[in-house]
Amino acid sequence: MLPPSMLLRPALDADAAFLQALYASTREDLRLLPLPPAQVGQLIAMQQRIHEDGRRAAWPHAEVMILEQDGVAAGKAVLDTMGSDWRLVELALLPALRGRGLGAALLAALQARARAHGASIGLAVLRSNAPALRLYQRAGFVITGGNELQHQMVWPAP
Numbered sequence: 001m002l003p004p005s006m007l008l009r010p011a012l013d014a015d016a017a018f019l020q021a022l023y024a025s026t027r028e029d030l031r032l033l034p035l036p037p038a039q040v041g042q043l044i045a046m047q048q049r050i051h052e053d054g055r056r057a058a059w060p061h062a063e064v065m066i067l068e069q070d071g072v073a074a075g076k077a078v079l080d081t082m083g084s085d086w087r088l089v090e091l092a093l094l095p096a097l098r099g100r101g102l103g104a105a106l107l108a109a110l111q112a113r114a115r116a117h118g119a120s121i122g123l124a125v126l127r128s129n130a131p132a133l134r135l136y137q138r139a140g141f142v143i144t145g146g147n148e149l150q151h152q153m154v155w156p157a158p
Helices: 013-025 037-058 102-116 130-138
Strands: 006-010 063-069 072-080 085-093 120-126 142-146 150-155
Touching: 006 102, 013 037, 013 072, 013 085, 037 085, 063 102, 072 102, 085 102, 102 120, 102 130, 120 130
Parallel strands: 085 120
Antiparallel strands: 006 063, 063 072, 072 085, 120 150, 142 150
C-alpha cells in the first residue's frame, strides 16, 4: 500500500496540463535540438500525441493513473490488467521527485494489487535508463529478454 502522503487515482481530463508537462520532462533529447523553443515545444507536443495514440492502440484497456504526493500530481502509471500477465506500460515521475522513494512505493502498490489477483507484471525499460533499471531490479523484476534498445522484465506472479 502507498504511504498516507501518496494517492494513486485515475487520470482525469483536468490532468491534461500535468500529463503534458510530465511527458515534456522526459524528452531532454528533444530539448537539446538546435531549434527555437517554440519549435521544440511543437515537436514535443507532436511526439506526445504519437506516443499516446500508439499506447492506446497497443493497450486499449490500460488504466492511466496519476500519482499524487501531498495532494500534488507527481507522476503517472499506465497499467494493462487484462489477463494474468499484466503490463506496466509506463511509469514516469517528475524529475525533481525522482530518487525519493515514490517510484518504489508506486511499484509496491502495483505489485500488491497484482499479487491479490495472482498476476505477474511485465515491462520494458530502456537499456540506457540505469536508474529505472535499478529501481525495477530492487522491486524484484528480472530481465527476461530484450533487444539492443531495451530490456524486457517481469515481476513473477506469486
